[in-house]
Amino acid sequence: MAVNVWTVTAAAAFTASATGLGALPFRFVAAKEHVWNAVASVLMVIASCSLVWEGWQSGPGRMLVGAALGVVFISIVQHLVSGSKSLLIVAVMTAHSAAEGIGVGVSYGGGETLGVWITVLIALHNIPEGTAIGAIMVPRGSSVRAASFWSVFSSLPQPLVAPFAYLFVEQFRSVLPAGLGFAAGAMLWMVWSELLPDLRSHHAHGHGAHSH
Secondary structure, three states, X not given: OOOOHHHHHHXXXXXXXHHHHOOHHHHOOXXXXXXXXXXXXXXXXXXXXXXXXXXXXXXXXXHHHHHHHHHHHHHHHHHHOOOOHHHHHHHHHHHHHHHHHHHHHHHHHOOHHHHHHXXXXXXXXXXXXXXXXXXXXXXXXXXXXXXXXXXXXXXXXXXXXXXXXXXXXXXXXXHHHHHHHHHHHHHHXXXXXXXXXXXXXXXXXXXXXXXX
């Protein structure tokens, strides 16, 4: 298979569509909001740790600057969409998937074998991200189909960014650590500022109910 802009775009479209699979478990499993908040938190922390590790390997300084920008970005978005965790997680994952698009495009700059390997890894990594989106949206009243749609929507930057990253590998390679850091900072701040307070308040209410 010859590697060109179209094959890279198709690969990134494949990774994006994989995100939609993450919402499918909600067709079969009903659970309380606090349980899925916990699931989403764990998935996002794991994803963030792998991003931090990757970013640190290729440029620790740029990764840290990116992480700080990610925190600032989510703080601003929180003010704009105050109260809607569903909108917030879609915004977080959309910002995050641009870094993955860069990853796909840059990897094909290293040859077809590396590109295919990274494509498969990112596609697998995207499935639990879709689950994290479903974990926030479905218990709050969204349908599984809507959660699946927004999961794929959040990954649209991948096929949009990947071909440019492939065409301008060197320039994007230098941006990649900052992009990975940005994504990690955004996700970790969302967990810290939105999901953990919910879990803590549920825990407190649970203890309050038991004490009566």
